[in-house]
Amino acid sequence: MAVEKGRGATLNGESQRFNLVQHIADGDWLDEVDLVDRQRPRLRTQVTVERPRTIISRNRSPDIAFTQSINAYRGCEHGCIYCFARPTHAYHDLSPGLDFETHLFAKPDAARLLSEELEKKSYRVAPIAMGTNTDPYQPIEREWNITRQCIEVLAQCRHPLFITTKSDRVLRDLDLLSAMAKDRLVAVMISVTTLDAKVARTLEPRAAHPLRRIDAIRQLAEAGVPVTASLSPIIPAITDHEIESIIAKVAAAGAREATFIPVRLPHEVAPLFRAWLKEHYPDRAEKVMAIIRDMRGGRDNDPGFGTRMRGQGVWADLIRTRFHKARKRAGFSGERLTLRTDLFRPPLDQAQLQLL
Template sequence: MERRIDPAVAGRGAQSADVPTRFGLATREADGDWRDHMEALDGPPVRLRTEVIEERSKTILSFNRSPDIFFDRSINAYRGCEHGCVYCFARPTHAYQDLSPGLDFETKLFAKPNAANLLRETLAKPRYSPKPIAMGTNTDPYQPIEGRYRITREVLKVCLEARHPVTITTKSNRVLADLDLIEELARHRLVAVGISVTSLDPKLSGKLEPRAGSPLKRLAALGKLAEAGIPTHCSIAPVIPAITDQFMEEIVERAAALKVASAGWIPLRLPHEVAPLFREWLSVHFPERGDKVMSIVRSIRDGRDNDPGFFSRLNPTGVWADLFRARFRVACKRAGIGKGKFELDCTQFRPPEVGGQMRLL
């Protein structure tokens, strides 16, 4: 029997406020009879509202030495993400703030208004050596609150001034709000944009990623970026077995028709608290299919819900993984779309001005 959706969490990805964490945060479970009694007294629960906390960070560039990703530095102007994608691998980071990777991750957000100034100061340091900065690696730079804060836009302005290469990954057509800056960056071979398209069913997307742009809007944004001459990538991410894999071929076909330069796919990852959150989501929206989905997930993850190992985390194994690879490879060949890397130019870098002081030439 399908579980009912609490009105308080309707329109959100996570289905409950709390989930057990590695750090022993207290968990709460509402008793059904008590909840019904309280609703009779007070009415239905009020929908959760998004809260934003402004924080003054001391640094903005995060560096990594991971051997299986293409960047060594990144910027995340926000922590938490209102898109509410239930499968988001970044959810566990909220536990470090004593907040839930569940609903807190998508309702209690942190913004870094001084991000652009911090970046300017970092790029102006004498020993700084430029390599592409990745944006959107943890939380989306174009989630809804970007419309108010415009932090991502200010960061792009600094990158343009400093002629510093940057990559953007998003699930939102809001990226088009900065098309003027992105076009200028592209003219100098300083930017590449990837947009993730998970399915082509707006109802399914509304359950999986309730506050992200609709699939058609994301594809339209890819088309406009490609038309403007900007290096574009369509990421089919994540591919969820028995839920979204059916859309793989058509997404590739549509991206190719829009002249998108490349495409790729990423298998579902369920690190730490994401696994129980995703299981709960399945029990609400696909109770008849949940066991099958998780059985396939475990089959490509060596019998586990998740594989955190370098290289293997992005390269699942087994019959199902091989099938997805073969399907994707055939789809790309048929559509004529590539998987090439975008080579951005680091040679134009020039340290930006700081505090009104001119650069030393």
């Protein structure tokens, strides 16, 4: 299959984990379509409206810092080849490969559903995380504005919020975020995996340029919004040589802290990643996978709680040591940022106050 320009996955791939129907070419000519049609139309992003009944997802994983999250979208146009969320598309009988990047789902009722859930007497306040599965500021947010609508609800209710993104589009909502930051109600994590634009173009093809992300850190910090820089995932022999330079850069821009996770390749992500390596880094593909397996107990992926976020073995220890030394040189304290939960007012209370 020819590589799709501007997309991360080099193929679509298949999922058999849920006994879904496999898509088989209809006729001999379709089997040869890649040989015949060299000028086929470029893949276009398709968006389907999804109408869920609830919008807050709960998490009980012991090695994840948040307990509840909101995902305004399914699938992500950024196309990051390493994205651990890719396998979720199999639930829709879609591929974790190119389908994940081009067949997206939007939830336009998200803000209304959020408001309804926050109104319930049974609701217990805890920070809500956005960007935990797919990026809340991916390109389609420009038209749909679902992320901003949800932030408006949270800001009105004075509800704590964590945002993770690799897009400078977060600056569009600086008015809301800076106001929330004054009451310690928001923190943003910007993902900076590489400073090399050439690497970024294939690794995360539709995400913001690395220098635009650095500038987003600077502008957020200047507006009083606490920012953490995430180097996740660190990919051995691809991005690990940049650990020190990235940390120095984000510290100079005003980030308060930095964090990282070694690359994870759950389920269908592993074969997609191997195909990506073969296409873009054939000279070191085997070396990269050998180091990853060394960090993951001899497998492509280690799903175990605790170890999945840290890795194990000599290579994982080396990356961790380098990271912590660079972090210390940058002046990061390691202090955990906490948000306030005592200022929350349910939407109904807010409406009554406005009437008064």
